[in-house]
Amino acid sequence: MVSVRGQFAGPEILPAKKASTDALGEINESLDALVSRLHAQTRTVSVLRFLMEASTETGNIVQLKPECAFLPVIFDQNNEATLLYQFVEAVDSMIDHVELKTEFPSLSYTQIAGAFAFLRKAMQFNARGIDMDALEEDILESNADFQAEVKRALADQEGLRVLDVRE
Amino acid sequence: MCLMYANSVATEGFEELRRAGQTRDWEQTLARLAAEDSIEVPNGLHKLLRQLDSWIHDDELRQVRKYHTGRHRFYIVGKHSDCQYTVIYVKDFKRTGVDAEETRQFQNQILRALQGDEPRLIQLPE
Numbered sequence: 018m019v020s021v022r023g024q025f026a027g028p029e030i031l032p033a034k035k036a037s038t039d040a041l042g043e044i045n046e047s048l049d050a051l052v053s054r055l056h057a058q059t060r061t062v063s064v065l066r067f068l069m070e071a072s073t074e075t076g077n078i079v080q081l082k083p084e085c086a087f088l089p090v091i092f093d094q095n096n097e098a099t100l101l102y103q104f105v106e107a108v109d110s111m112i113d114h115v116e117l118k119t120e121f122p123s124l125s126y127t128q129i130a131g132a133f134a135f136l137r138k139a140m141q142f143n144a145r146g147i148d149m150d151a152l153e154e155d156i157l158e159s160n161a162d163f164q165a166e167v168k169r170a171l172a173d174q175e176g177l178r179v180l181d182v183r184e
Numbered sequence: 185m186c187l188m189y190a191n192s193v194a195t196e197g198f199e200e201l202r203r204a205g206q207t208r209d210w211e212q213t214l215a216r217l218a219a220e221d222s223i224e225v226p227n228g229l230h231k232l233l234r235q236l237d238s239w240i241h242d243d244e245l246r247q248v249r250k251y252h253t254g255r256h257r258f259y260i261v262g263k264h265s266d267c268q269y270t271v272i273y274v275k276d277f278k279r280t281g282v283d284a285e286e287t288r289q290f291q292n293q294i295l296r297a298l299q300g301d302e303p304r305l306i307q308l309p310e
Contacts, residue, residue: 103255110254113208114216126216127228130253134232150252151237157275159238167259168244169193170273176192177270180215 061144068142088143102140102149109133186228188218189270194258197274201256204276214251214258218269226264233260248272 065087072079072089079101081087089101114129121129141149157163190198190211198211220228232251239245251258256276262269 106255110206110208110256114213125220125227126213127220127231130213130217130232133253150234154236154238158236164239164242164245167248167273170191170259171244171248171261173191173193173272176195177189178195180188180190180211180218180271182215182219183212 061146064142065144083144086143086145086147088149089140100140102137105133105137105140109137186218186221186223186264186267186269188215188229189262189268191270191272194271194274197276201274201276208254210256210258210274213253214260214269214271217251221264221267223265223267228264229260229269230264 065081068087068089069081072081079089079091081089085098090098091101091104092098114126117129118124118126124132138150143149188211201210214229217229217232221230229251232253233249234252235249236245239248247261248259249261251260256274258271259273259275260269260271
């Protein structure tokens with residue numbers, strides 16, 4: 018049997034209870050987001066500290082400047098910045114992976130290429146969390162003229178030839 | 185062992201790299217990476233190819249993936265499941281000397297993007 022109190026009190030209490038549950042849920046979500054942001058910031062600070070120590074220990078040639086969002090850079094005599102990840106790209110271009118493979122015969126060519134890709138990516142660290150590849154992509158590959166050029170290349174089936182692997 | 189093809193546009197791109205004094209054989213680099221892929225096990229080039237976010241909504245371009253190595257970008261179609269790839273376009277926009285201006289301009293664009301606004305302080309909720 019339902020009590021009189023239950024019948025009348027119920028409708029008044031339940032919406033209030035629901036509202037407080039909703040509010041608690043929102044607070045929990047905010048706290049989760051805050052904790053995850055704090056974790057991300059802590060990780061950034063840890064990496065930054067490591068890179069700054071590495072810079073100090075290696076003569077401050079590679080620098081991490083706040084105005085460059087702590088992206089590792091080298092300043093030349095004209096005070097022009099060379100981005101360290103672009104320096105890694107140049108090294109990767111010049112080093113013969115076949116020679117590297119003789120030094121590390123158990124690694125595959127894909128692993129050697131992956132090692133350079135990792136070094137390049139790691140040197141894109143910056144405190145603003147900017148994805149440098151996305152930025153480059155935006156500068157170049159969003160360009161309509163460039164896209165049209167690639168589309169023309171895509172349609173080109175002339176002179177299709179297989180690239181043989183020399184041993 | 186998957187195969188790597190090149191169309192005539194890419195072949196011209198490889199030629200340009202050679203003319204620019206590139207000693208590394210980029211055709212061989214790509215062919216070796218493709219050869220480390222198989223239909224069953226994508227342990228080669230497949231792992232290094234990147235889909236381009238800005239091209240994903242374009243019917244033609246969405247099939248193109250990019251291999252960014254050294255200063256070069258190779259635009260490639262094909263899948264390990266077909267066991268063949270075709271390099272369709274070679275982009276070497278950071279070649280020293282020939283387009284050094286473009287390189288500097290590009291670097292400056294990147295540096296400007298990094299400077300941007302002051303970093304935002306994330307406020308604690310009230």
